[in-house]
Amino acid sequence: MRTRISAIRIVLLAIILPGIASANAQLTTDFYIKSCPSVQSIVRNGMMVAVRNETRMAASILRLFFHDCFVQGCDASILLDDTSTMQGEKTAFPNANSVRGFEVVDAIKASVEQSCPGVVSCADILALAARDAVVLSGGPFWNVRLGRRDSLTASYSLANSNLPAPSEDIDTLISKFAAQGLSVSDLVTLSGAHTIGQSRCVNFRDRLYDYDGSAQPDSTLSAAYLAQLQNVCPSSGGDDNLAPLELTTPTRFDNIYYKNLLNGKGLLTSDQELFSSNQTSTVSVVQNYAASSRSFFTNFPTSMIAMGNISPLTGSNGEVRINCRVIN
Structure with missing residues (x-):
């Protein structure tokens, strides 16, 4: 029976994997070279304005792209508003009162539409904006692969189940990344996006007062950092207080995030687990990146490209939305 199941799996993989490879092959760095040659400069200028107005927006856009790709693939489904017949992803637990930057994408999309109407997908705009968010924060540049189409649906249920949570342990994090075709190295590398941005008190309060139901703080937190965080996040109330x-350098994209993990200064459980869980496969990568910003900067684009390749809609699949919030 086991042999038969294995044979079925091999057949299924033979059918599915070429389709995935074909879809990824259709994503190219020069997809809009003739149809909308100005798209990259338009997106970059829009992100420059957004980050100049609010530095935190770089992290918000980067996170928006991450939360899009982990649900149905990188298809701009997270940008869809709820309708009478569809509950979208914006109000799912990991996104509600959390993901932001929709108005920035709207503004960039409007500018792109003025220059190249009906040509550039919202999914591609979000992918470009995420790259520019990193660059504008001092991080590495990479050539974004383009050619995605926008989905006609969103999934509230998948947003609740697929997205990693700030309180999850290392095994769960590894599993959720693997489900998207991403490696353990990708997990640690992409977590480095937390070198910029802020998080709400509600996401880390348990670590400060009642970790894992112990009525004690998380022992992996450094004492000085614990005291600092307790000043920001009381045991009750203040859910929206930010840390x-x-x-150390919260608006600059660098490798300090990893150095802090070595010293018990990861804000979220999901951050500190990369090192303090003693999972050899993640600890070694954290140590490498803490020692070498060059290594982190080299690998981050590779992992971002891998994430950007999650189940893209291409060709006749999906559409190019005129308004990123609603299907055409």
């Missing part, structure tokens, strides 16, 4: 995800 930087990386306390």
Whole structure:
């Protein structure tokens, strides 16, 4: 029976994997070279304005792209508003009162539509904006692969189940990344996006007062950092109080995030688990990135490209939305 199941799996993989490879092959860095040659400069200028107005927006856009790709693939489904017949992803637990930057994408999309009407997908705009968010924060540049189409649906249920949570342990994180075709190295590398941005008190309060139901703080937190966080986040109330995800250089994309993990200064459980869980496969990568910003900067684009390749809609699949919030 086991042999038969294995044979079925091999057949299924033979059918599915070429389709995935074909879809990824259709994504190219020069997809709009003739149809909308100005798209990259338009997106970059829009992100420059957004980050100049609010530095935190770089992290918000980067996170928006991440939360899009982990649900149905990188298809701009997270940008869809609820309708009478569809509950979208914006109000799912990991996104409600959390993901932001929709108005920035709207503004960039409007500018792109003025220059190239009906040509550039919202999914591609979000992918480009995420790259520019990193660059504008001092991080590495990479050539974004383009050619995605926008989905006609969103999934509230998948947003609740697929997205990693700030309180999850290392095994769960590894499993959720693997489900998207991403490696353990991708997990650690993409977590480095937390070198910029902020998080709400509600996401880390349990670590400060009642970790894992112990009525005690998380022992992996450094004492000084614990005291600092307790000043920001009381044991009750203040759910929306913000703390930087990386306390040393919170608006600059660098490798300090990993150095902080070595010293018990990861803000979220999901951050500190990369090192304090003693999972050899993640600890070694954290140590490498803490020692070498060059290594982190080299690998981050590779992992971002891998994430951007999650189940893209291409060709006749999906559409190019005129308004990112609603299907045409």
